[in-house]
Amino acid sequence: MRGRTTLGATVVVAVALLIGAFSFYGVLSASIHGARERAAEQRLEELVQRFEGPGRPGPELLDDDIVQLIGRDGTVRRASEEAQELLGSGSLPVHDDPRSFVIDGERMVVVSDDLDDGESLVLAVPMEDDAETLATVATLLAVAVPALLVLVAATTWLVTGRALRPVSRIRTEVDGITAERLDRRVPVPDTGDEIASLATTMNGMLDRLDAAATAQRRFVSDASHELRSPLATIRQHAELAQSHPEVTSIRELADVVSEEGLRLQGIVESLLLLARLDEGVAGAAEPVDLDDISLTEVRRLRAAGLDVDGSGIGAARVSGDPRLLAQLVRNLADNAARHARGRLAIGVTTVQQHVFLTVEDDGSGVPAAERERIFERFVRLDEARSRDAGGSGLGLAIARSIATAAHGTVTVDDSRWGGARFVVTLPSAD
Structure with missing residues (x-):
């Protein structure tokens, strides 16, 4: 019983933890990607304001950003040094909404915006830090969830063992209670909890069963005595009539048998009526x-x-x-x-x-x-x-x-x- 309880609790906690871990990882991943996309769009807006208008500086002056200026014909007009080293003569994809792409083996967020002269400014932001953060979180969850499961299983094992120990004592005592030993009672723990209430209720039930069994035995004994008395009277007069017919007449014997028979009939009818009333037949x-x-x-x-x-x-x-x-x-x-x-x-x-x-x-x-x-x-x-x-x-x-x-x-x-x-x-x- 203890093992089944512990296993059941552990399975429930394991399912809850796995659902929680996957949900947390998914929410965190979406939050990090969303934050990266918003940061990329904000940086792109700064670059657009900087490069728009006549006499604008070129993307090649930027050292740390991966930026390309794409012409109307889709060719790369100008690019930052980072973009040239990463893409060479290739161009970044242009989309109205932020998109994630794997570029040169690395996942990046690509955002673009149209300039006044019809050209497009495209910015790629690496997601390497995001991937490292998510990998760290996944590692921590992979370690924490099993450790927490072990802790929960051990705690459940100890707690259920302590909680069910009185139940085991009650079960052992109840196994020894028979119809001949209804005077025994189950131990009531001093915890004051539901198990103590259960033990008290069981003792009350045993009190009622003991009282009912005692009353039944007394009833059977009294009924036997009551039925034996008129039968003994009839038998004594019959034996006396057999042994000494000159002493007891047939009429006297008939009167005794009739009187005691009516008494027997009354007792039996009363017992049958009580039996029907006990069964609820009213x-x-x-x-x-x-x-x-x-x-x-x-x-x-x-x-x-x-x-x-x-x-x-x-x-x-x-x-x-x-x-x-x-x-x-x-x-x-x-x-x-x-x-x-x-x-x-x-x-x-x-x-x-x-x-x-x-x-x-x-x-x-x-x-x-x-x-x-x-x-x-x-x-x-x-x-x-x-x-x-x-x-x-x-x-x-x-x-x-x-x-x-x-x-x-x-x-x-x-x-x-x-x-x-x-x-x-x-x-x-x-």
């Missing part, structure tokens, strides 16, 4: 009158001989699956009925964009430290009484899962009589 959402569902529960509890106050139920509509919402209200109502000493109350109110369902009783209440734990699966605060009353410890877990699927919440606090008050908050559909 049924089709439609407008539901929560007040109608609540009034149905009030009538059911009153028919069972309980004192239920339903005066706090007002019109309210929510969005969700009617069957699941009915299950939610029934679970809370049954829970209150099991723990109430004699009085219950169910209320439904709408405040702005939310609907509040309250179910309260006059029982012993829920201790503050246990108000979150009671929504976990198979949790009972009073094991013996809840089991005798037929509770499986799944009702409140199902209620919270249904509320969550409907984008709501379930909380518990103290009722007006000192018992427990469950408050369900759901978005209003009106």
Whole structure:
């Protein structure tokens, strides 16, 4: 990984440096040639002003310039000493714009201008200094670019090695984390950078996975225990009926099997419902009158001989699956009925964009430290009484899962009589 990172960075830098070097050389070459052409044109203007008019001096009086005076017929009328030595009887090319030519093996800029009498003054300026400058620049670039590439590669190798060292430690630790070792955590470097944030995020993920695995193991263990209890009861009565038929009648055995079978059925159905809710299968959402569902529960509890106050139920509509919402209200109502000493109350109110369902009783209440734990699966605060009353410890877990699927919440606090008050908050559909 480190080698690939270094190679990739080096290739990118190499391409950038080569493009930059060629671009710089091209711009510098064009700038130098342009400056040489402008200098040649300026020198030609000075010579034209000097040689125009009667009695003008001849180019042969110039020592350092390569100058020719070309007649209308294209022949060389007069030339400087440098031009005669370089060209002999030959003439410089005449063009309106500056041009570069190789003359006697040397590149020169040739400029010309017309005089008043129709003759042309032609000046050639050697570009030897320009070529030496460009050659020097090319040499420097040829040395500097590879040296800079080596420096960049070495720096990248060291920097990436230092930066990826925590990643290697994290990868090594993650390789050793299995389903049986979810308690392990990756080391968090003290750099405070993105890698430290990555390690912190991974540890958070591992915390959630560990908690989920622990909850799953506890759930499987509790579910096995809950399912084993009615099965053991049925088996014990069946064995007793086999061994001592005079003690246990067929009717008693049938009653036990029927009762425990219903209990098994309830547990299995609750587990299946929780599984569907965990998978996000919450049924089709439609407008539901929560007040109608609540009034149905009030009538059911009153028919069972309980004192239920339903005066706090007002019109309210929510969005969700009617069957699941009915299950939610029934679970809370049954829970209150099991723990109430004699009085219950169910209320439904709408405040702005939310609907509040309250179910309260006059029982012993829920201790503050246990108000979150009671929504976990198979949790009972009073094991013996809840089991005798037929509770499986799944009702409140199902209620919270249904509320969550409907984008709501379930909380518990103290009722007006000192018992427990469950408050369900759901978005209003009106």
